[in-house]
Amino acid sequence: MNSSLPLVAIVCPVEFKFSDPEALLEKQVLAGVADVKTVQIGLNAPFPDEVLTADAIILWHGPKVDAGVVSRLQKCRAIIRNGVGFDTVDTAAAAKRGIPVCNVPDYGTEEVADHALALTLALCRQLFPLDTEAKQLGWKIQVAAKMRRLRTLQFGLVGLGRIGMATALRAKAFGFRVVFFDPYATTGTHKAVGIERVASLDELLRTSDVVSIHCPLTAETRGFIGEREIALMKPSAYLVNTARGDIVQKAPVFAALRAGRLAGAGLDVVENEPLRTAEEAATPNLIVTCHAAFCSPEGMVEMRTTSASIARAAVQGQPVWNKVN
Numbered sequence: 001m002n003s004s005l006p007l008v009a010i011v012c013p014v015e016f017k018f019s020d021p022e023a024l025l026e027k028q029v030l031a032g033v034a035d036v037k038t039v040q041i042g043l044n045a046p047f048p049d050e051v052l053t054a055d056a057i058i059l060w061h062g063p064k065v066d067a068g069v070v071s072r073l074q075k076c077r078a079i080i081r082n083g084v085g086f087d088t089v090d091t092a093a094a095a096k097r098g099i100p101v102c103n104v105p106d107y108g109t110e111e112v113a114d115h116a117l118a119l120t121l122a123l124c125r126q127l128f129p130l131d132t133e134a135k136q137l138g139w140k141i142q143v144a145a146k147m148r149r150l151r152t153l154q155f156g157l158v159g160l161g162r163i164g165m166a167t168a169l170r171a172k173a174f175g176f177r178v179v180f181f182d183p184y185a186t187t188g189t190h191k192a193v194g195i196e197r198v199a200s201l202d203e204l205l206r207t208s209d210v211v212s213i214h215c216p217l218t219a220e221t222r223g224f225i226g227e228r229e230i231a232l233m234k235p236s237a238y239l240v241n242t243a244r245g246d247i248v249q250k251a252p253v254f255a256a257l258r259a260g261r262l263a264g265a266g267l268d269v270v271e272n273e274p275l276r277t278a279e280e281a282a283t284p285n286l287i288v289t290c291h292a293a294f295c296s297p298e299g300m301v302e303m304r305t306t307s308a309s310i311a312r313a314a315v316q317g318q319p320v321w322n323k324v325n
């Protein structure tokens with residue numbers, strides 16, 4: 001390691017089996033500009049000196065950079081979260097010391113949108129029941145009546161941000177009539193992409209055949225979809241959640257599925273993840289995908305390249321991007 005160069009420390013929890021501890025990708029991006037070192041530490045272990053004296057920190061999910069850690073950073077020019085969430089960093093304490101905290105909010109936008117459509121198609125075209133039937137050596141298409149023509153259906157998005165918009169375009173391409181509810185979307189956003197805006201969440205729930213959740217988890221959206229909201233949905237409708245588990249209350253959704261008051265649910269995320277009991281897992285017409293919607297090797301490469309590029313700018317004294325504080 002050339003000690004005349006600044007140091008970028010990649011902080012990684014020991015529990016996380018980082019497949020590239022040599023950080024070959026980050027080293028490529030930072031070649032000639034900074035040395036790179038992966039530092040693996042326990043979730044609650046103190047930060048070692050090589051992190052406290054680093055010129056920039058790239059942080060995998062896990063180790064907490066609280067106010068105490070921030071106060072001991074000697075010359076850090078940026079803390080970069082390898083991912084979307086930044087709740088593990090005391091952003092206010094960092095701001096007080098003039099240290100930008102950055103994230104990578106868009107590395108999985110396409111994957112999550114693709115996943116929402118994959119769940120939707122699996123439900124509307126009954127892929128899993130058909131697969132089960134075929135593997136039980138049946139060939140009667142017992143679910144034929146449930147296999148819907150997409151062009152006759154309404155796809156309702158809750159949240160029209162990055163992922164919501166990418167999902168809207170995909171749903172439109174499949175022929176759905178696409179509507180959305182997002183109180184914060186700029187007036188006319190829907191006109192740019194040729195979809196329709198509804199005035200309320202209730203209207204979206206009452207009229208949609210697929211309801212797909214794409215808003216963030218906030219104080220306002222926690223438990224957003226509960227018993228009252230499920231009761232508003234058509235019994236033939238499908239609920240898809242690729243946002244955050246705590247936006248949708250698990251008990252009323254599972255109860256509605258068991259009672260046949262909801263045709264199906266495709267959940268990448270679940271309240272109080274993972275599933276807890278065999279009874280939950282046996283809920284009919286339920287697809288669950290382990291909070292994996294963001295996953296792809298391509299997305300990982302994009303995320304790490306972006307983090308390393310931000311670190312490169314920071315150690316060179318250039319403006320950083322994706323700043324959250």
Ligand code: NAI
Nearest residue numbers: 159160161162163164181182184214215216242243293294
């Ligand atoms: P974004 O910030 O671009 O869009 C969120 C949209 O939700 C915004 O347009 C906002 O106005 C809207 N919104 C906020 N409050 C709302 C409300 N009360 N009702 C309706 N709409 C509301 O975020 P992005 O990138 O589209 O991500 C959306 C969410 O997807 C993230 O917050 C995250 O929780 C989740 N996510 C899930 C992943 C997975 O692997 N399953 C991976 C990445 C993100």
